[in-house]
Amino acid sequence: MTNTNLADAPVLERQTARDTKENYMARTSKRWVEPSARLSPRHSNSGDAVHEPVIDVEDFISPGQLYSTESGSMFHAGRILIVLVGLPATSKTLLSVAITRYTRWLGVRTESFHLSKYTKAHTSIPTFLSDEFHTVSGAEFKNEIIKKVTNDMTKFFEEGKGQIAIYDALNIRKDGRAALQATFKKIGAKVLFVESIVTLPELLTRNIELAIQSDDYENWGKHEAIKDYTKRITSNEALYERMSPIENLSYIIYYNFGDRIIMNNTNFGYLVSKIVFFLMNLSDKQGCIYFSRCGRSNSDKYIDDEVLNEEGIAYSKKLTDVVIDRIKQRRSERKTKAAEFNQNSKDTDVRADSYETNDDSFDPQSLAVWTAERKRTYDTARFFKEQGIEVQKRSQLKQLHPGVVADMTNDQIKENFPKEYDEYTRDPYHYRFTRAESYHDLAVRMEPLLLELEHMQKDILIIAHESTLRVLYGYFMACTSLEVPMLEFTRGQLVEISFNPFNNIVTRIPIKL
Amino acid sequence: MAVKRISNENDMKLCVVMVGLPARGKSYISQKIVRYLSWLSIGCKCFNVGNYRRVLGVDKPKYGFFDFDNMASYHVREAALEMAFKDITEWFDGNSDSDNIDNTGHSNGSLTHSVAILDATNSTRERRDWILQRCHEHGIQPMFLESWCDDPETIAANIKDIATTSPDYEGQDECSASQDFKKRIENYKSVYSSLNTADDKSLTFVKLINISHEIVINRIETYLQSRIVFYVMNIRIRPKCIWLSRHGESIYNVEQKIGGDSSLSERGLKYAAKLRELINENVENNERLSVWTSTLCRTQQTAQYLPYEKLEWKALDELDAGVCDGMTYEEIEDVYPEDFKARDDDKYEYRYRGGESYRDVVIRLEPVIMELERQENVLIITHQAVLRCIYAYFMNVPKEESPWVSIPLHTLIKLEPRAYGTKVTLIKANIPAVSTYKEKGTSHVGESTDAEGAHNMLVNAPEMTQ
Numbered sequence A: 001m002t003n004t005n006l007a008d009a010p011v012l013e014r015q016t017a018r019d020t021k022e023n024y025m026a027r028t029s030k031r032w033v034e035p036s037a038r039l040s041p042r043h044s045n046s047g048d049a050v051h052e053p054v055i056d057v058e059d060f061i062s063p064g065q066l067y068s069t070e071s072g073s074m075f076h077a078g079r080i081l082i083v084l085v086g087l088p089a090t091s092k093t094l095l096s097v098a099i100t101r102y103t104r105w106l107g108v109r110t111e112s113f114h115l116s117k118y119t120k121a122h123t124s125i126p127t128f129l130s131d132e133f134h135t136v137s138g139a140e141f142k143n144e145i146i147k148k149v150t151n152d153m154t155k156f157f158e159e160g161k162g163q164i165a166i167y168d169a170l171n172i173r174k175d176g177r178a179a180l181q182a183t184f185k186k187i188g189a190k191v192l193f194v195e196s197i198v199t200l201p202e203l204l205t206r207n208i209e210l211a212i213q214s215d216d217y218e219n220w221g222k223h224e225a226i227k228d229y230t231k232r233i234t235s236n237e238a239l240y241e242r243m244s245p246i247e248n249l250s251y252i253i254y255y256n257f258g259d260r261i262i263m264n265n266t267n268f269g270y271l272v273s274k275i276v277f278f279l280m281n282l283s284d285k286q287g288c289i290y291f292s293r294c295g296r297s298n299s300d301k302y303i304d305d306e307v308l309n310e311e312g313i314a315y316s317k318k319l320t321d322v323v324i325d326r327i328k329q330r331r332s333e334r335k336t337k338a339a340e341f342n343q344n345s346k347d348t349d350v351r352a353d354s355y356e357t358n359d360d361s362f363d364p365q366s367l368a369v370w371t372a373e374r375k376r377t378y379d380t381a382r383f384f385k386e387q388g389i390e391v392q393k394r395s396q397l398k399q400l401h402p403g404v405v406a407d408m409t410n411d412q413i414k415e416n417f418p419k420e421y422d423e424y425t426r427d428p429y430h431y432r433f434t435r436a437e438s439y440h441d442l443a444v445r446m447e448p449l450l451l452e453l454e455h456m457q458k459d460i461l462i463i464a465h466e467s468t469l470r471v472l473y474g475y476f477m478a479c480t481s482l483e484v485p486m487l488e489f490t491r492g493q494l495v496e497i498s499f500n501p502f503n504n505i506v507t508r509i510p511i512k513l
Numbered sequence B: 001m002a003v004k005r006i007s008n009e010n011d012m013k014l015c016v017v018m019v020g021l022p023a024r025g026k027s028y029i030s031q032k033i034v035r036y037l038s039w040l041s042i043g044c045k046c047f048n049v050g051n052y053r054r055v056l057g058v059d060k061p062k063y064g065f066f067d068f069d070n071m072a073s074y075h076v077r078e079a080a081l082e083m084a085f086k087d088i089t090e091w092f093d094g095n096s097d098s099d100n101i102d103n104t105g106h107s108n109g110s111l112t113h114s115v116a117i118l119d120a121t122n123s124t125r126e127r128r129d130w131i132l133q134r135c136h137e138h139g140i141q142p143m144f145l146e147s148w149c150d151d152p153e154t155i156a157a158n159i160k161d162i163a164t165t166s167p168d169y170e171g172q173d174e175c176s177a178s179q180d181f182k183k184r185i186e187n188y189k190s191v192y193s194s195l196n197t198a199d200d201k202s203l204t205f206v207k208l209i210n211i212s213h214e215i216v217i218n219r220i221e222t223y224l225q226s227r228i229v230f231y232v233m234n235i236r237i238r239p240k241c242i243w244l245s246r247h248g249e250s251i252y253n254v255e256q257k258i259g260g261d262s263s264l265s266e267r268g269l270k271y272a273a274k275l276r277e278l279i280n281e282n283v284e285n286n287e288r289l290s291v292w293t294s295t296l297c298r299t300q301q302t303a304q305y306l307p308y309e310k311l312e313w314k315a316l317d318e319l320d321a322g323v324c325d326g327m328t329y330e331e332i333e334d335v336y337p338e339d340f341k342a343r344d345d346d347k348y349e350y351r352y353r354g355g356e357s358y359r360d361v362v363i364r365l366e367p368v369i370m371e372l373e374r375q376e377n378v379l380i381i382t383h384q385a386v387l388r389c390i391y392a393y394f395m396n397v398p399k400e401e402s403p404w405v406s407i408p409l410h411t412l413i414k415l416e417p418r419a420y421g422t423k424v425t426l427i428k429a430n431i432p433a434v435s436t437y438k439e440k441g442t443s444h445v446g447e448s449t450d451a452e453g454a455h456n457m458l459v460n461a462p463e464m465t466q
Helices: A092-105 A115-122 A136-158 A174-186 A201-211 A222-237 A270-281 A310-344 A375-379 A382-386 A410-416 A418-426 A439-455 A466-476 B026-039 B049-055 B071-092 B125-137 B152-165 B174-189 B223-232 B266-282 B297-302 B329-335 B337-345 B358-364 B366-374 B384-395 B456-460
Strands: A079-085 A110-114 A164-168 A189-197 A250-255 A260-264 A289-292 A367-371 A390-393 A459-463 A493-498 A505-510 B014-019 B043-048 B113-119 B141-148 B205-209 B214-218 B242-246 B290-293 B309-312 B378-382 B411-418 B421-428
Touching (some): A079 A270, A092 A110, A110 A115, A110 A136, A136 A174, A174 A189, A201 A222, A222 A310, A250 A270, A270 B366, A310 A493, A439 A466, A439 B223, A459 A466, A466 A493, B026 B384, B043 B071, B113 B223, B125 B141, B366 B384, B378 B384
Parallel strands (some): A079 A164, A079 A189, A367 A459
Antiparallel strands (some): A250 A260
16 A cells, blocks of 8 residues: 655745854754744733634744744645534534644644634524525525635635644535535645544533533523524434545544544544544543642752742642632532523433532542642642642653753843843744753653643642743643743732633632732 | 543553454564654563463464464463563563563663553453453553454565564475464454454553554543554554665765755765665665655755655754754864763763754654654655664664664665564665764764774664564
């Protein structure tokens, strides 16, 4: 069996040759080009940037990108259209957003196209594929919308240097899938179908709960929204044609959020296997990720590995209280919501699990704490341990190695290493001081940890150095490599990232001593 | 839904349990996983039950030995499995004495023992239940990995490969060995029960169907498991060759400078011309060859006369020497004496100022390695350090040694990865070139012991023959 997948991929991966500066990097140039002056970082408090359009600047570099190419496409993988397939309430939007986030972080130009956004822009009818489409005018409307999305995705490949487009719609009919395959094959894109099947009642219910909170159901009564949405599911069930090998397409079936994954005829190469690798780790997150700095030690220096001082211990105590209170608060909100949901879903057979036991006690099993290996960091988790919460030291959380500039202020660096400082300010994400790590090095060595965080279902608190938190936060909020080194994490704040199918949400909670 | 578990990196014990009929590439896949994980500095070792059976005295069994009604031989095979499993538990506990058995994989002291591979057919549910039970008792996570195949061509190629290379058939002619082996497979077929999503839905398993035409991935619970699945879905179990070459001698090579983007010397250009001949003479089906180069001009000049599909990979660029780029080793020793020494002390981890370490190169090679596993007929023309990394991956060279492997200029290297080891053939172009090999502790270039062709490469290759 020959494999000709690489044949149609763009051949050029060469970088723009740059002027050679003295002896330094005498060959073509660096592995990445310097970040463009045209890009200005967003404010560090801005939200999840995963829906921002792909930055159309030639020399844009993503945080997890290993090298940059002239063509802008990576891994000789060519163009890939990922088509999601499945009934409503099967996490399709979540999957498309998550794949977008991860592949963009790797440096791939990816964009999600959500059909729901298109319909919303063109009609006040919130229920896509409702009975409306059984009428002639309804079918016309549907065709028009699909044509529009198809055109936009084609444009993204042809003009926007896009490498992966993700089409988030039901796509439950064979003829529609065949049409997509035909259209995109013509422009040299490989088409991969990802069918999401949810059979577990608790997953389904949670997806319905999330769906009725979306804009679609703004100003709707809860009861009506649930009824309407479950009707959406059942009416589409009748139309649903499951994917099968007879269609002769390349597809992945994703059962119950990764419980089982079946790949069929997906001989697409590295990038697709990397996406499946990611899907194996993705989980249905019910908890949040919390970020905190460690408490203070006496000299608070990099070179010493001190334990906490009194202030640090007080901080640790306070941190523990703040985190546990916050988690309790979120749970009680969820409980109220679940009760409300069940009240409103009486005449359907969906029931929300109220998750928690009735009393207000905190279940230590529901939270994990990861810390870096340094004494004061691990020590900051001491009161969590006292409460029976699992605390793990993770070596990957080790802070950015500062090299020769350890424990220096910016002014001291400027004074002692003026030339180096100058280079650093031009590209703080990639620059390494002597014997130091760059943020990029840190991101590359933390990739396994990012995937484990994607894996995590319960609440997790990470206590680590600011440099480490920047990289982790940067991934979950889709920050650019220009923004990551500028992100701020102070000791006065607990940073919470909560998950939502469409975007991640940051909340900063004060820790007042 | 699968319980997603978060590994505690300190006490991670994963046992990959192979499942499948003979001639389905199980040993090959096992060896590949050992190489890949070791290359990523994850401790991994393969335990081949056949090797234990040979230790128990059954070294050249006829097919009748694998008759499942033959109770005497059944007990021998059961004993072999128990021995293998005992060694696995001891290896995890760190007091392994299993090196007396011919198991491949380095019991490298610096690596924590994380992944054991139990390489056997494990074709019955009863056998797999026994393994599950034992894993449970020892706190080991089991992950089943089945290779299922009914493609006659692939099976025939694998049978031929085993009949000619397996120690079970040493000294036998290929024809009678194949005949016997086919009957052995029939014996297994009568009891084989494949993993399926109904009976085995609670197990962590991966099933590769017809060389990854279809893959079933069930209940992956940890990152490490997902990492292994990610790798095996790129493996193709058909025997193949990989061709490697350094670029021709460059102007910088002659001037003894490292890095840069210089052109080929006159002798280097001669090699480029000769390379076409070497390919024609040695590579079967060369019309389908795909040539991969780096983005640097010396590799592209080397490939210029080759009339095949070409791909440039940024990931194949030479190790970035940072501030030392364009210097000679003498100059580096002179200007950065500390760095010079630090690099000699730990060449794998040493990162040039503003540049890269061997570890950095290994990380960026991930996409290349995955694509390479998926392809057949690939010639890679790249640079000394990058080739060392690729060579280490195929030959399972430990990271203490891999940066010191000598890879001579003007030589075409043929690698044949097989179930029982990788065969290396060096094809010299007989065009003189400088040596760019630098021994530890000196800034002089050139191999002191190098009489024609006696390079460290051969010394360092741990699994040359078998």
